[in-house]
Amino acid sequence: MSYRNDRNAFGGGPASFAERPPAYSSPSYARGDRASHPPKYAAVNTSTPRDFQNRPRSKRNPKTWSRKCWIILAVIVVIILIIVIVVPVVVTRHSRYPDYSALTYSLAATYSGTTFFDKFDYFTGYDPAAGFVHYVDGPGSAALNLTYASPSSAVLRVDISDTDTTTGRKSARITSKETYDSGLFIFDVLHSPYGCSTWPALWxxxxxNWPTNGEIDIMEATNLAPVGNQVTLHTTNHCSMGVKRKETGKALKSNCLNATDGDSGCGVRGNTASYGEEFNSNGGGVYAMELRDAGIRVWHFDRDSIPSDITTSTxxxxxxxxxxxxxxEALADFPSTNCNIGDHFRNQSIIVDIDLCGQWAGQSTYFNTQSGCPGTCVDYVSNQPGSAYKNAYWEFGSFRVYQAS
Known part of the structure; x- marks a missing residue:
């Protein structure tokens, strides 16, 4: 029977101590036998100071960080320093721009009227640009009407006669006797040359001393000039235009070094009305170029938008x-930020010509593809009558040169 249901199971009366059931007790163990008999609360942390290094490290306490953590922190600090120090320097450098503050100019030279060509020398001999052309001297150009002047304008043109052209057609190239290291140049242009095989330039x-003393192309185009005028610099080393610029034209290249990209220079292209048939239909216009230590800028003004402080023949x-x-804002801006203008441009003469074919106009890319001219450039010059060159002429109202005092 159960003890619970029969109190008197051990003699009917109060049980004696001897007669009581044995007490429930925990297993006995020796004091030193803790390994085999752990205490009831074995989960209590009993670690000693010797176990401290095995505890989890506190992420908030730098003294406990590992070497890897310190390396990561150092890398982060370096990156932050680069962002804080280098980035502002790069941004500042990219935003640099020269001081184009106003200079006080005075008139230094005028090329106009019947004496226009008296101030130029005529180039003769082999064409430096490998053109299919014969440049005629002064008396010959006058005799063939390649150059002539009136009180209101001066004309330079390609020969329009039907003489034998199998070795090239006659044309003219002139170079000013006066040279310039700086100045403001105003070119009043009444008509620009165009036509298949032509390569005219005003520069x-x-x-x-080319290219040591540089080259500034004010007006230049090829064949039918379907893309408008191109303003270009050609220099020796250390002149580039990958900088802040203020211009309305389309920048084509940034490196002005003559030896790069087939001597393409650092050009800026105007719109279709900046040269050729459309330019001429608008009555021509004015090109102005400022050459100074701060930079070189070129403006194009339509005939009806010429600033009032520019004097023209009209x-x-x-x-x-x-x-x-x-x-x-200028059509083309060539700041001095990464180009020492005074070192690269010296002893500049004004040059005008109409080349034929040559290293630029004679390429099929420009002769056939861009302008749609037939055959090859040399064949065109050799076989076309003089009437094919009726629009191949420059007409200038005047050139004016101003110098800063």
């Missing part, structure tokens, strides 16, 4: 002093 350079104003700081 400044030192032909005897204006009624007396000679006033132009101020480029009041003009709209």
């Amino acid at each position: 400044l350079s030192d032909p005897s 204006s009624n104003t007396t000679d006033v002093i132009p101020n480029p700081s009041t003009w709209p």
Whole structure:
């Protein structure tokens, strides 16, 4: 029977101590036998200071960080320093721009009227640009009407006669006797040459020291000039235009070094009305170029938007002093940020020519593809009558050169 149901199971009365059931007790173990008999609360942390290094490290306490953590922290700090120090320097460098503050100019030279060509030398001999052309000297150009001037304009053109052209057609190239290291140049252009095989240009350079003393192409195009005018610099090393610029034209290349990209230079292209048939239909216009230590800038003004301080052969104003700081944004901007203008451009003459074929116009890319001219450039020059060159002429109102005091 159960003890629970029969209190008197051990004699009917109060049980004696001897007669009571044995007490429930825990198994006995020796004090030193803790390994085999752990205490009831074995989960209590009994670690000693010797076990401290095995505890989990606190992420908040730098003293407990591992070497790997310190390396990661150092890398992060370096990256932050680069961002804080280098990035502002790069941004500042990219945003650099020269001081184009106004200069005080005065008129230094005028090329106009019947004496226009008296101030130029005529180039003769082999064409430096490998053109299919014969450049004629002064008397010969006058005799063939390749160059002539009136009180209101001066004309330079390609020969339009039907003489034998199997070795090239006659044309003219002139170089100003005066040279310039700086200045503001105003070119009043009434008509620009165009036509298959033509490569006309109006530029400044030192032909005897090219490319050391640089080249500034103010107006240049090829064949039918379907893409408009191109303004270009050609230099020796250390002149580039991958910098901040303020211009309305389309930048084509940034490296001005003559030896790169087939001597393409660092060019800027205008719109279709900046040269050729459309330019001529608008009555021509004015190109202005400022050459100074701060940089080189070239403006194109349509005939109906010429600033009032520019004197032209078609204006009624007396000679006033132009101020480029009041003009709209330039077509082409070549700042001195990464190009020492004074070192790269010296002893500049004004040069005008109409080349035929040559290293640029003669390429099929420009002769056939871009302008749609037939056959090859040399064959065209050899076989076409003079009437094919009826639009191949420059007509200038005047050139004016201003120097800063």
